[in-house]
Structures are given as structure tokens and as C-alpha cells.
Amino acid sequence: MPAVAWLALGALVWAVGVRFFWKAGAWLPYFVLGAAGGALILVVALRAVVPGEAVLRAATAMTVDQLAWFLGVQTTVTSATSGDLLVVGVPHHNEWTLLTIGIECSGLLELATLTGLVAFFPALPPLRRARVLAIALVLTFLANVVRMLVIVLALAYGGQGWLDVAHVVLGRFVFFVLAIGIYWFAITRPTLSTVAARLKAAH
Secondary structure, X not given: OOHHHHHHHXXXXXXXHHHHHHHHOOHHXXXXXXXXXXXXXXXXXXXXXXXXXXXXXXXXXXXXXXXXXXXXXXXXXXXXXXXXXXEEOOOEOOEOOEEEOOHHXXXXXXXXXXXXXXXXXXXXXXXXXXXXXXXXXXXXXXXXXXXXHHHHHHHHHHOHHHHHHXXXXXXXXXXXXXXXXXXXXXXXXXXXXXXXXXXHHHO
């Protein structure tokens, strides 16, 4: 069976389950199934059905490249193999480092997870949910660009010896801090506002 058919079948089963929990008012399983399943379906669809991941990788690579030039680091963007966009060169003296923008560095997983969490968050009305999600997705994309830019700058000024530290420690730490702020904006702040409004209405 083709991948698209499996995806459609899985999406149908998922949608039936989500609707069942929604109709039953079982909000916890509704949220968990909706958010997790929605994120998984989105990732698979953007990789296997439409070229969403490729577009996202290209946008990330080009944005990082432009900002690096603005900061004085002359990177270049090219593709080594079909579909693999690279931010090439973080030049350091006579060495060049190739950074592959794959699924981890594209931000696809983070964007899909955030989409699932916000889209199925039952405490917010649909229009506010859509507005919050749109802003949070843009902020997440920019946070991922900042993460990649930190890695590029570390390599540009420290050389290839900084690759592991920049990728595993510095980049992830910066993204983690930024993600906390984004999730506070998209999930925590609306939850606290909803709880406060309900407590105020109860008195």
C-alpha cells in the first residue's frame, strides 16, 4: 500500500478517535490523542506527501545565510545531494565546515509539536487559538534560525573543534531558553488567563 494511502487510513482512524473523545467530553485523552497524532500526521505529510520539509529547510538555510553575512560571516548555501541543503562554509582561516540542514535542524519537529499542542488545546476559543498558533509558529521558526546562527558563529570564530559543543550544547541551550518563552506565550499564559477568569466568575 502506498505511503499516502497509509497516511490517509491513519488520519481517518485518528480523526474518529479524536471526535469520539471530543463528543464524550473526555478532554485529557482528546488533547493527548489530538496533539500527538496531529503532530505525527503533519510531520509525515510534510515529508512524504508535499515538499513542506524541503521548503522549511530551504527557508532556514537561506535565512541563516543572510543573517550570517549581515554579521560578517561569509557563508554559502548549496546542495550536496538532491534535497540536502547545506549552509556551507563557516569559514575559519583555511577550513570550511558543512552544516546539513536536515529534519532536526529544519525545525519541522518543533513546529509540528507546537501545532498539535495549540490546535487541540481545549481551553482557548478557535479564533484565539489560530492567532496564538500563527504567532508561535513564526517565533519558533525564528528561534530555530537563532539556534543555527549560534552554531555558525561558533564555528566561524572557533573553528571545527567547536562543532560538537556548538551543536550539542550552545545551540540546544539557546533554543531551549527561547522555547520556554514561546510555550509560555502559547500554552501557559492562556491557561493561566482561563483559570483566573473562571475563578473570578465563580466568586
